[in-house]
Amino acid sequence: MDWTWEAMIAAFVALGGVASNVRPGCGARGPGLFCIDPSRSCSIQVPPNLLVAEDQLVLEDGVPRLLPSAEVDEAERDFYERYYKTFSWRGAGQQDGVAFFAALEAVAPEIRDLLTDDLHFGGLLARARTLPAFDEFKKSRSIRIVERKAMMPIVELVNHASSVTGFNTMQGVAVRGRFADEVLVRYARTDAFGILASWGFANPEPRAYGLQMQFSWKGRAVSVHRVFRTSPQLPAITVTAKSIAISYVLLGHSEQPQMPRRLFAAAMAEAGENDAGPLFDVIRQRNCATLGRLSAALDGRVGDGEALLGKTCAYQLQALAGCDA
Numbered sequence: 001m002d003w004t005w006e007a008m009i010a011a012f013v014a015l016g017g018v019a020s021n022v023r024p025g026c027g028a029r030g031p032g033l034f035c036i037d038p039s040r041s042c043s044i045q046v047p048p049n050l051l052v053a054e055d056q057l058v059l060e061d062g063v064p065r066l067l068p069s070a071e072v073d074e075a076e077r078d079f080y081e082r083y084y085k086t087f088s089w090r091g092a093g094q095q096d097g098v099a100f101f102a103a104l105e106a107v108a109p110e111i112r113d114l115l116t117d118d119l120h121f122g123g124l125l126a127r128a129r130t131l132p133a134f135d136e137f138k139k140s141r142s143i144r145i146v147e148r149k150a151m152m153p154i155v156e157l158v159n160h161a162s163s164v165t166g167f168n169t170m171q172g173v174a175v176r177g178r179f180a181d182e183v184l185v186r187y188a189r190t191d192a193f194g195i196l197a198s199w200g201f202a203n204p205e206p207r208a209y210g211l212q213m214q215f216s217w218k219g220r221a222v223s224v225h226r227v228f229r230t231s232p233q234l235p236a237i238t239v240t241a242k243s244i245a246i247s248y249v250l251l252g253h254s255e256q257p258q259m260p261r262r263l264f265a266a267a268m269a270e271a272g273e274n275d276a277g278p279l280f281d282v283i284r285q286r287n288c289a290t291l292g293r294l295s296a297a298l299d300g301r302v303g304d305g306e307a308l309l310g311k312t313c314a315y316q317l318q319a320l321a322g323c324d325a
Contacts, residue, residue: 016047183272208319
């Protein structure tokens with residue numbers, strides 16, 4: 001028998017979870033969790049015993065199951081399988097995953113070529129062709145805890161907003177705070193293309209990171225990647241007589257426009273290069289040109305995939321404009 005929301009939450013709490021002052025609903029971001037009483041704090045917390053490794057959840061005959069090797073007791077196993085069947089995979093999860101894949105698969109060949117050759121997002125298109133919808137669903141609804149990726153029931157129903165705090169991972173995974181309406185959490189500090197690649201939707205983000213690219217500059221081969229790290233804050237830059245390799249470049253920040261140049265200059269100085277301004281300008285100009293070509297190619301197209309890419313491109317350009325000259 002399928003669960004009601006109340007029965008599912010009761011089982012979740014009995015296993016150590018917390019779901020206080022929240023209810024399911026649907027808003028501007030689609031299905032999510034909403035605050036019942038805005039005058040009180042909301043709290044959702046998945047306890048460590050319910051953070052099951054992502055690869056332990058599989059689809060058997062269309063139904064989510066935990067592998068026999070999953071180290072959970074029977075009550076936890078029963079909760080997992082009923083939760084993902086009733087509230088997660090059978091709900092918006094399955095439809096969203098299928099729709100995302102279908103939208104990307106249907107983009108025009110010239111758009112696909114731009115994404116692969118100019119933006120180096122060929123891996124995203126490859127996922128649409130080869131990754132099963134359930135695997136994409138799990139990828140977008142799990143969280144990395146130390147060295148493994150774990151599913152996070154209930155918490156994964158919370159939608160993303162860049163303006164709020166991220167997940168609390170001190171004891172399990174939690175989202176807490178006061179919300180006027182919808183409960184929200186920041187999935188990651190990324191940009192619009194990062195949101196699209198990881199979660200399959202378009203969202204305005206304050207940051208714009210450089211696209212992956214390679215080019216020649218003043219006799220040296222420059223390679224820019226999108227390999228992010230949170231500590232230390234500066235990107236990793238390796239400089240030789242013939243090459244410059246950059247792990248990532250923050251090119252724009254709509255809320256702190258002075259930050260991109262400052263961080264790049266500090267990282268280049270740490271690598272032994274004190275005149276970072278000209279290279280920063282070249283990288284930024286190349287990004288603007290690439291995004292301009294994509295925007296022009298998408299203009300007037302009405303497919304779902306083109307619409308999704310068009311919004312993402314526009315959001316990226318907006319954030320890219322946030323940089324002091």
